[in-house]
Amino acid sequence: MPFIRPEIATKMRDWREVLICIAVLLLGLWMTQQPGPVVKGVGLVVALAGGGLGFVAARRKRFAAEDAAPGVVTVDEREITYMGPIAGGSVDLDTLSVLRLRRQGARRVWLLQTEDGNALAIPHGAAGEAKLFDAFAALPGLHMPGLLAALEAAGDGSVIVWQRTMDPKGLRLTSGS
Template sequence: MVEKRLEWARWAEVIAGVAVLGMAAWWLRSSYGLSRIPGWAGLALGAVLIWIGIQRLRFGAQRGGLGVVQLDERRLTYMGPLTGGMIDLDDLARLDFDGTGRPPHWVLTGRNGTLLAIPINAEGGERLFDAFSALPGLSSARLSGIVMKKERQRVLIWKE
């Protein structure tokens, strides 16, 4: 039961976007003149919600791997059966995607040389989308695109 509820939660932004689009379309259909402006704004908002939701779904498509990811106040912690560690996102110097691993890994490098490798299918890995999207100059489309391409080499995604 809990697993199904969590699965639906992954679709929340897409569902909200469709609902906003529907209400905006109704508003546009039943209003005239300047009162249609909120309807146009609603269409834009609904489209943005759907786009962001799809990016998140693409990023977090892999699940069921080993280890757990936690994110608390910009401190990222990975606890795995063989490795683990923590890194503050403010101390992050480099982010790589290592597609040579099985499963592929996110490799985070701190300013002091600390390395943290997190499998893309680790439990709670969807939290990384927001954490990585907050890095300056890194787009959410690039993040989800790299996961969907399934690169088979190590790729630099972001560098300080």
């Protein structure tokens, strides 16, 4: 007989990164209660690291899809590649001009449009999609809470999550929507 129910074990496996960060945070807080200024200082650093990494881990978990979608996503040297059963392609982050999230019922699709008008559609939940979190976070001016809110929103339609624009002097500016 297993010690932990299978459903709980699955949830703990899904949240393991966050749980590890909580354990590191608690270890750091425990160390701050021990005697000696060096141990307290190290404990404070460990607690801050655990809290900060836990914050990022929780965002990464919110980004992850609950269901699987067809295809495989890879990110290498700022280039996002999607290989699907019917279509695929690649987009360099430096040429990305618009990042959209299209919602149709329960299905979500990332639409990456380049400066020359080419587009790449990546279904939310494709294998390796977790790598997109870090790739999208590297976009200058991306508002990550807005991206997560768009991902969790209900309804159908298309939302511009990020876009690159030009100011009147020809300088590149970025803005999150």
